[in-house]
Amino acid sequence: MHGRVLSTSRLTPGLVRVVLGGDGLAGFAMPQVRGGDATDAYVNIAVPPEGAAYGPVFDPREVRDAHPREAWPARRRYTVRAWDATTRELTLDFVVHGDEGVAGPWAARAAEGDVLVLEGPSGGYRPRPDAAAYLLVGDESALPAIAASTEAVPAGRPLTVLLVCDGPDHEVDLPTDADLDLRWLHRDGSGQELLEALRTVDLAWHDVCTFVHGEADEVRALRRHLLVEREVPRAEMSCSPYWRRTMDDEAWRAVKRDYVAAMEGDA
Numbered sequence: 001m002h003g004r005v006l007s008t009s010r011l012t013p014g015l016v017r018v019v020l021g022g023d024g025l026a027g028f029a030m031p032q033v034r035g036g037d038a039t040d041a042y043v044n045i046a047v048p049p050e051g052a053a054y055g056p057v058f059d060p061r062e063v064r065d066a067h068p069r070e071a072w073p074a075r076r077r078y079t080v081r082a083w084d085a086t087t088r089e090l091t092l093d094f095v096v097h098g099d100e101g102v103a104g105p106w107a108a109r110a111a112e113g114d115v116l117v118l119e120g121p122s123g124g125y126r127p128r129p130d131a132a133a134y135l136l137v138g139d140e141s142a143l144p145a146i147a148a149s150t151e152a153v154p155a156g157r158p159l160t161v162l163l164v165c166d167g168p169d170h171e172v173d174l175p176t177d178a179d180l181d182l183r184w185l186h187r188d189g190s191g192q193e194l195l196e197a198l199r200t201v202d203l204a205w206h207d208v209c210t211f212v213h214g215e216a217d218e219v220r221a222l223r224r225h226l227l228v229e230r231e232v233p234r235a236e237m238s239c240s241p242y243w244r245r246t247m248d249d250e251a252w253r254a255v256k257r258d259y260v261a262a263m264e265g266d267a
């Protein structure tokens, strides 16, 4: 499957929105959870190396069979921020975090007509409609899933969102009919910004649906705090370490299974 870039826009200095479309997205179908689209749905994108000896539209499996490893496309995961089945438009929001990496630089350079090969989507979370309250916590990489989830929280329901970013010009609005308490935290270099803010959140509700995604070490500390100190039921938490500050995605995927097992051993 592939999409062609219809448009790109800078949502913030560190976030690029890419809208893909075209016949290459025929057959794209959002995973269904509790009667609606999964709000954490993601695609695996495949970005070929510079000067690849195959065209922009390719089958990643065929490339792996026919080409040496150094010619294989890099694989990255990105959340479906929005999918419009009528116009067949797929919206992805990419964190651009400097010149390092594959996907961030690809998005920063993307122009109308460029091709992006992708597989998926998969996903399994949507805010439970009968929860008493909702808590969504993360960084910019989790913002697409948090924004999609925010839109799916029932009208009037208490919703607390904690998001960390680099500064005021990196903040975006989150439209919702829920009773939203949105707190943007600005990085101070400690990596503790979300955890410190979370400590001040009143979790007195008996039935909170929680979603915690983002940088691995931050997610792990947030998860431990919620499960151990705040006694949030494990079944009520969607928790995923998306990326690791000290590693690129290849290195992270190589250790992620063990990391998640250790994280689940915390509590």
Ligand SMILES: Cc1cc2nc3c(=O)[nH]c(=O)nc-3n(C[C@H](O)[C@H](O)[C@H](O)COP(=O)(O)OP(=O)(O)OC[C@H]3O[C@@H](n4cnc5c(N)ncnc54)[C@H](O)[C@@H]3O)c2cc1C
Binding pocket: 042, 076, 077, 078, 079, 080, 093, 094, 095, 096, 097, 100, 101, 102, 103, 104, 105, 140, 141, 142, 144, 145, 241, 242, 243, 244, 245, 246, 247, 248, 249, 250
């Ligand atoms: C299910 C899932 C959904 C995801 N959805 C999104 C999404 O919608 N939008 C999004 O932007 N990301 C998302 N991510 C995270 C994204 O896949 C990773 O951040 C990925 O490593 C980015 O690839 P890259 O090629 O830009 O950088 P890499 O080549 O992987 O890394 C290069 C360097 O950049 C650092 N780095 C990687 N990501 C970030 C970051 N976010 N901020 C600062 N430094 C970083 C690495 O630690 C490394 O030092 C998702 C991850 C998962 C597992």
